[in-house]
Amino acid sequence: MSDSVTANFGLVQIGQIAVPVSDIERAVAFYRDTLGMRFLFQAPPGLGFFDCAGVRLMLDAPAKAQAENYSSVIYYKVPDLHAAFETLSARGVLFEAKPHLIAKLPDHELWMAFFRDPDRNLLALMSEVRP
Known part of the structure; x- marks a missing residue:
């Protein structure tokens, strides 16, 4: 790489996130059926893939x-x-707390709610609420 390319380099997009699970069938069912994520495919030996708006x-x-x-x-x-x-709670997701305000920023409020998948991996919902 040239010096100018090296100086301007930065990671800007997530392509894939790996989440360790103990039971692939149970995890696929949770992410697909309970969370409503777009299932792509399964592959051996124990992989499941989902699309999250390009990630x-x-x-x-x-x-x-x-x-x-x-x-x-x-x-x-x-x-x-x-x-x-409300939708995920109705599907059986147990949240650690109700949605709550994390920060008031100049142009929006950041709200979050945390929950866990069947393997106890921490997940969160986030929303940027504008006035």
Whole structure:
């Protein structure tokens, strides 16, 4: 890379996020049926893929059982946090708390609600509420 390309380089887009799961069938059902995510395909030995508006989510059932799974928190952006909260709650998702205000920014408020998948990976809904 040239110096100007190197100086301007920055990561700008997520292509795929991997989430470790213990049971691929249970996890696929949760993400597809409960969360309503767009299922793409499954692949051996224990992978499931979903499309999140161009970002691919890969569920990965590891070959070797792990005592504890460590995962990044995935924040799903939704236009109406309270409606999403009610819909997912009705589908059996147990939230850690009701949607709440995280920050008041100059042009919007940031609201979030956190929940876990069947493998206890932390997930969140987020919404930028404009006046």
